[in-house]
Amino acid sequence: MILKGDRLILGACYYPEHWPESMWREDLRRMLDTGIEVIRIAEFAWNKIEPREGVFDYSFFDRFLDMAEEEGMKVIFCTPTATPPAWLTEKYPEALNADIDGTLFYHGARRHYNYNSPIYRELSARITEKSASHYAPRPCVIGWQIDNEVNCETDFFYSESDHNAFRVFLQEKYGTLDELNRAWGTAFWNQTYTDWQEVHAPRKTYTNSTNPHEVLDYYRFISHSARSFVKLQSDIIAKYKKPGDFITTNGLFGHLDNHRMTAESLDFMTYDSYPNFAYSQELYAGDSDVMKDRKWSRNLSEVRSISPVFGIMEQQSGANGWNSRMEAPSPRPGQITLWTMQSIAHGADYVSYFRWRTCTMGTEIYWHGILDYSSRENRRLREVRDIHRKLQALGGLAGSRYQARVGMIRDYDNIWDAQLDIWHGRLERQSQKAFFEAAQLTHTPFDYVYLREDTTPEELAGYTVLFYPHAAILTEKQAKLLERYVENGGILVAGCRNGYKNIDGQCVRDELPGLLSGLTGTAVAEYTPIAPDTGAVFINWDGDRLPASEYVEELEAAPGARTAGVYEQDYYQGSGALIENRFGKGTAYYYGSAYTVDAVKTFLKKLGVASPWAGVVQAPQECELAVREKDGRQYLFLLNYSPKAVGAQLLRPGKNLYTGETVSGSLELGPYGTAVIELT
Amino acid sequence: MILKGDRLILGACYYPEHWPESMWREDLRRMLDTGIEVIRIAEFAWNKIEPREGVFDYSFFDRFLDMAEEEGMKVIFCTPTATPPAWLTEKYPEALNADIDGTLFYHGARRHYNYNSPIYRELSARITEKSASHYAPRPCVIGWQIDNEVNCETDFFYSESDHNAFRVFLQEKYGTLDELNRAWGTAFWNQTYTDWQEVHAPRKTYTNSTNPHEVLDYYRFISHSARSFVKLQSDIIAKYKKPGDFITTNGLFGHLDNHRMTAESLDFMTYDSYPNFAYSQELYAGDSDVMKDRKWSRNLSEVRSISPVFGIMEQQSGANGWNSRMEAPSPRPGQITLWTMQSIAHGADYVSYFRWRTCTMGTEIYWHGILDYSSRENRRLREVRDIHRKLQALGGLAGSRYQARVGMIRDYDNIWDAQLDIWHGRLERQSQKAFFEAAQLTHTPFDYVYLREDTTPEELAGYTVLFYPHAAILTEKQAKLLERYVENGGILVAGCRNGYKNIDGQCVRDELPGLLSGLTGTAVAEYTPIAPDTGAVFINWDGDRLPASEYVEELEAAPGARTAGVYEQDYYQGSGALIENRFGKGTAYYYGSAYTVDAVKTFLKKLGVASPWAGVVQAPQECELAVREKDGRQYLFLLNYSPKAVGAQLLRPGKNLYTGETVSGSLELGPYGTAVIELT
């Protein structure tokens, strides 16, 4: 029913187990009356189906689903594995997760289990089988959510089962200890393994620092474990679900290849979007980032890279917080609409609010839903009704896709390497942040483009320019792919520290930038983090000045390549900072530093890809501009994240979908205001 | 002998076990010569009585008490259970306390035991029985201290014995697991218990966050455990103590219902007062609080609420610190007097200095007593002699009581809930701090008024105004009590977030403020923490402007009630911020935010209770004003906490008790100076 490309649908998260059964029917009716057509249920309700080991009782949800069917509500049903029952963990403590010291995590939070415990996998498979076989045939059920927020709460696992499974994972990957020793560089610090039993997942070390190649494999292993756990359930559900019903889970979290998980186990991704975190007490104070809630468009762009059209399983509708941490205010009038439209602008055709009513018990009593603790009508409910009204008018854009000509290449090996390697991580964080901000401020839509096993040159060919800032790890296959892209006319912009590691995370002994040397026509003569007493470093690029950041590589141009920019400060003054290399029909740039916002803006402008909609709409910096397109129709989203009204100029006439009127010229957006214009 | 209402008495803490016996007699004589009539001994001396398990040897303290009796010194004897012997914890590690991970705490500090270990309770009872039966008959012994600073060092206990005792505590409280599951809201996150063995005290969880209702019961359980441990000893001592001898312990520490402990086990409370902490390296730097050492009057007000006339078991007399933490300077000339008078102003009739001489060994070598390591005469000893001289002249006020017409209501359930719930805690900390500071600066004496099981309307009736700022948890009984108070003419000022939780700490589904709705004539339409980008929020109360803080509730007045104040900022501009409701002969106010100092000042002024002594004395802000009263005689205390001399104006003549002279008009207080005036 949802994501069918025919209309935009609203949903909500609902917890029948939190409320007296006597409240159910009125809740269902009020939700439907509000425009909420779908609810998600049961993701933390194992006990309601298997109250004791091996004893199954379907009556609770049967009663609820009966009523849903009577009232006409559709349901996404969940597997309950994110919170195992107390009877389970008390009897099988091996199902629990542990910290790196081996100390177990217990009940009270979530995900206090590990993915590799044989007994937990067995019991999880059984509850999934029981649930799916019983509930999947219900007419009201339209799809399934597996677990809840996989790898949320933690993306580190150190139980005994994980140590054992890691060993098996490595045996399958490397075959022999010699291969493992080679890949992990165990000759360093005398870490050579002579028996498989000596191999463990990371354990406690001084300054919490262990072999980085082991850690890289360990992150891969966590991803493997989580994927395997999801697939275990997905395979079972697939046996029972009705034709047309979907399987999904709600992300995105760390140490997890979401692309591969989706490809092998899901129909599409759903995302849980909480932009109000940006205004929480903990984050706001120390946060100099001007993007605030607008940063969630980064996350939505990630989701788009997995599923071009996707769902929001949890969209923020109130103040958020636990009793013990996180305190964010209530959304101001208009913000629920703003964040809903932000989701839709990036490709969401289904938006489900978290949650119908605020829970009165447990850790999340401050994680507010649409309603507060009481059933009293309120401002947020009124706003959701208004959103529903708006979405009726937007239905035509369902199934349309976000448009971008600029891509930012990403891949999991480098994401994980940047987490374990602070030199890599510092560059990555800086450049990604700068890139996003520059793209937003210049209204340059972009896509994240993940390099996967099966990525083809054709997938890349759609982008005029691709950035790949600090791909420390680079494989021959990836290098070839990039070469093909440039040969065919693409523009590739590499940043410093490209290609200095192999797939194991070991540094290559080649001259740098290693596998990118030929494509970029570049040799790195010297390199250094910018010293803390250097001050600002600038690069002169044919007369334009770009502020560098974090790192400096002194670059030499190969024959045929051109030194397009040089440093202006410190001992590397005059050394090459940017190399331009024609390659086939395209051009490769190698940039010797990390990105600042101004540097990215300069690249976008010089490479001719900045502000592609400038001829259509002049929007102020406070607004995000996004465009979805389907069947030749273009839908412009204008999202004002500021508390002040702003004005845009529409240079071509279009239809304001909220009002149905044709508009052009001045367009006013109120505080947190939004507009969706279908270009005519 | 002490707290008999006849005179003020000085004491000191003394450690015979720290010094060669050859020093004892001279020490006793010098103390008596200084005016110190009572000493406290033996609180860390288990080994001196039971050097090996089951072997008792009374000779050490017998020799000391013989000498005390010869010299005429009175003695408070302690049970030694705050530091179990090494032989005990080595043989019975189950007596040790553990952290939340289960890791044991060992010797080296104090309270490394738990209250629930059966063997530790048995051995504690035996050493108490042995000590009491042997030493209680001694003529010099005038009273007993149980343990030392109960719940100091830690107020968290996670030993195996605690897990077991918590289970028993819950079985007695709830009877059935169904009741427990209901009270703890275990339907949330699938925490339902199906067997009592699954129930534990909090254990390690992600982000150290477990079920808040469980934590609330856990804090109640800690209080229960500590009280039970004190009562175990108190019951034994009661069998042996001489008539007229007292039982006490020295507080105040966390997770402990001191009121109930005192009622069931003690004759009165004593307090350990260390105002110089305010000038320690650790606290001073980051502390923007202008109250500094004056804050200790908050603690003394707490003690007063337990025992209107009380003792100070440890009054700071030197620099303080451990070898490993805490560094505070020596009291400046006058400060020992100031802090002693601060204690007496609030109701202390006995003040015992910590300690006669600074210890030369162990962790507390920088916790200075009156003397330094040597026996050399010094400035602090001279000051104590002068204090003794002053107290002779103040003797007439012994037994008098602190006077206040304003009360701040407190109760343990909300205190503990504010510790586990950061939303609640933030409000509570802010408002309590503001209230204390405003009361101090306006010279408005106040009492803390604890709501207990047996609190009567009559107890409340003595107060013109009662504040109860953020009573999240509110029971019907308490609501009725408050209604009775207002009906009878009282003025109640509630703050935001009142009444939104039940006794289990679960949120109520009623419209807010729940049980206070009727009394306050208020409905809460919307609420939100003040967003971090909002800036200052003001409330207009009939033309007066009050700065709000932390939280905003949009209030609606019920029929008959009046919207007395509205917000001036953000989207809630113009919404109700203060409701005034006539109720019986009194008035209830519901205030939609947390308090600032200026807000409290406005309330005190508008409600006519600010500065009740303004017609008697005009004191500068630097001074605390306190009044004790007995048999119609009033004693004014003026305490200057500043390093500069200040002047007050006495508008009615009185007797300066330090000099015996009648004074009026200008009264000069030197740096850290004090004066006690008996009004005539």
Place this chain on the structure above:
Amino acid sequence: MILKGDRLILGACYYPEHWPESMWREDLRRMLDTGIEVIRIAEFAWNKIEPREGVFDYSFFDRFLDMAEEEGMKVIFCTPTATPPAWLTEKYPEALNADIDGTLFYHGARRHYNYNSPIYRELSARITEKSASHYAPRPCVIGWQIDNEVNCETDFFYSESDHNAFRVFLQEKYGTLDELNRAWGTAFWNQTYTDWQEVHAPRKTYTNSTNPHEVLDYYRFISHSARSFVKLQSDIIAKYKKPGDFITTNGLFGHLDNHRMTAESLDFMTYDSYPNFAYSQELYAGDSDVMKDRKWSRNLSEVRSISPVFGIMEQQSGANGWNSRMEAPSPRPGQITLWTMQSIAHGADYVSYFRWRTCTMGTEIYWHGILDYSSRENRRLREVRDIHRKLQALGGLAGSRYQARVGMIRDYDNIWDAQLDIWHGRLERQSQKAFFEAAQLTHTPFDYVYLREDTTPEELAGYTVLFYPHAAILTEKQAKLLERYVENGGILVAGCRNGYKNIDGQCVRDELPGLLSGLTGTAVAEYTPIAPDTGAVFINWDGDRLPASEYVEELEAAPGARTAGVYEQDYYQGSGALIENRFGKGTAYYYGSAYTVDAVKTFLKKLGVASPWAGVVQAPQECELAVREKDGRQYLFLLNYSPKAVGAQLLRPGKNLYTGETVSGSLELGPYGTAVIELT
């Protein structure tokens, strides 16, 4: 070959196990070509000799040493005990170290073992015996390094073996528990031991604070354990090494009496010098210390106090960092030379760079050597070649010794006490920092003078002035030694808090400054840390104003002594701050506070020892001035730590050893520039 007093020699650290054997020969030739004559190898290569327990295979290093001998490279061979093999710790987990909670540390870092495990000592002795007996006869081997950086990574050990060995250490030290109880002051907080099994190394306590006297003994025990482990190996190597070959290890790290270790086990100390840490991301930001990389001269002065002529086993030659922490930039042009000359100025006759080539795998991929990952020629290699050229010209100063007339007395008991006692530590850190900075800025060379068991008055007599700022622990023997020094004409400057503790770290009951009272003619009447609200405190010393710091003692002059300075602030205004006491032919000063830079400068000037070379060279503050002397020849080192060129004035002609030219008058030092002048 090295440290023979005939020439200055360059070396490098090399890791044959990191590189294909096919690279070895070219590396050896290039190193020799660069001027590197010695390499250190094998410190983390246990597996290369004993790949399985009891299986020894010498072939790997035999092949390498064969090649070294063919090419003419000399070798320092290491014992590999700093990183035990995985097979060892997997089979014998008792060899692992633990944290204070008892949780074991595992593979992944270094020194994850303890010095006291019987099996680890046995296996360490065996690998040492095997290595030494096999490799020592090799002609290319010229010396041995034991382990690597003893007590680096951690200087705390809490394994079961450590608890047991600590008990034995204490039994040997104290004989009886009564003596232990007395020394540890266990009467405090009831810590009396009645059975040796109750005695443990420190374990987990609240606020991580245990008996300070126990901790003092525990630090002594760690030093004892490390020394014993080094001696175990040293004794074995001594049996096998060729005559003239040396034994050393590379330091300095904590909880280790390096002087005693060197005396009993080594021929001389080597040091690992990484001044670029000062420019690391972690340290630079929060570091207000103006000394930056110049601070490493403090460390080098420490090394000189152990071995007047010494080696640098690891001299920084590139950017540094782990993948998980520490990020420092590449040395700027000239800095490798600067830091090499800094080492030599202080007495290094051998300088070995860390390392030939940057490792491509493991934790230290960012700990750069001379070459980067590739073998590409680079700027740093060119600089090392230039250093080699310079050293050829400096060879004549080999064997010369650093010259100083001012001494700073130190001793391990006080160093360790200052670590466990924050009151002591705060003073010590402040005064040592101020002293070093003042000495550097005034170009006043100084020595650290360690008081050891066998220190003689003659050793002290060489110094005009000795500072001993805060010797909390003072023994009669030390007091006598100081008296002898002053009697004979020396000037002793004591700082506050001298002599208030005995050898156990217990405070003395004597009047302060205890054993120094007579020598200094001083009595301490009162004392206090300077209160945080006092503001700046000044001392007036016969008209000169010195800023005090941290602490104030109010001093009284004994008959014959003179109050030379008084405080100007707070309640101690006018009290004695500095006592001057003629004693024999010399003078003792007792100074009642901690040192500031300006205070030290005043002392140096007033006591006539500031800037002893002012008549020879006028150097700017940015430069360090050091002088080495041999056979009447004096070598002036001028080291410019700043990024700007500076000018010095040579007032006497000398020979610029870099150029061979005679110079006088203006002498320009470029950015990071250095000069070595042989005075004529």
